[in-house]
Amino acid sequence: MTVRRLSVSLVLLACAHSFAETPATKPAPEIRAQLTPKRYTTLAAEVGAKVLRLPFQEGDAFKAGATLVTFDCSIQQAQLGKANAALKASEKTWQANKRLEELNAVGKVELDVSESEVSKARAEVTTNAAVLRKCTVSAPFAGRVAEQKVREQQFVQPGQVMLEIIDDSVLELVFIVPSKWLAWVKPGYGFQVRVDETGKSYPAKVQRIGARVDPVSQTVKLTAAIDGKFKELIAGMSGRVMMTPPAGQ
Numbered sequence: 001m002t003v004r005r006l007s008v009s010l011v012l013l014a015c016a017h018s019f020a021e022t023p024a025t026k027p028a029p030e031i032r033a034q035l036t037p038k039r040y041t042t043l044a045a046e047v048g049a050k051v052l053r054l055p056f057q058e059g060d061a062f063k064a065g066a067t068l069v070t071f072d073c074s075i076q077q078a079q080l081g082k083a084n085a086a087l088k089a090s091e092k093t094w095q096a097n098k099r100l101e102e103l104n105a106v107g108k109v110e111l112d113v114s115e116s117e118v119s120k121a122r123a124e125v126t127t128n129a130a131v132l133r134k135c136t137v138s139a140p141f142a143g144r145v146a147e148q149k150v151r152e153q154q155f156v157q158p159g160q161v162m163l164e165i166i167d168d169s170v171l172e173l174v175f176i177v178p179s180k181w182l183a184w185v186k187p188g189y190g191f192q193v194r195v196d197e198t199g200k201s202y203p204a205k206v207q208r209i210g211a212r213v214d215p216v217s218q219t220v221k222l223t224a225a226i227d228g229k230f231k232e233l234i235a236g237m238s239g240r241v242m243m244t245p246p247a248g249q
Helices: 002-021 074-102 108-133 179-183
Strands: 031-044 049-053 067-072 136-138 143-148 161-178 190-195 200-209 219-226 238-242
Touching: 031 143, 031 219, 067 161, 074 108, 161 179, 179 219, 190 219
Parallel strands: none
Antiparallel strands: 031 161, 031 238, 049 067, 067 136, 143 161, 161 219, 190 200, 190 238, 200 219
């Protein structure tokens, strides 16, 4: 009888130990994410000229259409004036030849050449006017200056990077999750993200789901957005995404 009781006790103890080692739910993986701006771009010079004004410094906010860079384009302005003068002269010659042609005092070839000179002069005016419009750089969207790479009175070449700007009106999160989570994660799904720099948690919502699953890692990319305005949050901060799969997932 004593041996039988001892055997039963050992079986119960083993079962209890086995149950204690089996977790009720599988812990969620550690998911890291970084805050990124909604839109961002790099502005480069389209003309070779000296930077006259940079009204916005690093960190400054601006509205869409605001002038971010102004160049000293006195040479380009002079070239446009010269092209306009040439256009007026060619138009006068053409008009004179048209009157002479009515009197049979000028040849057809000479008249056609003068008309071509007018077209050529108009093209020069159009070209110089287009170049002159490049002498100011306007903001394509409202945002902030992330990095300033040139200074006032500095001469820049076409294609040289001048400013990096961001639209931080909405901060987004891009992160990777197991592809099997697609069974329950959908656009609009709400969750929390704990930001390292502030030590606080913030609400977020899934915006977009990646177009394909990585077959090797069996993961998929999600894009979410911070749900609300929080002045302490800026692009580049990072944190931990707190998403827990439902039981059985």
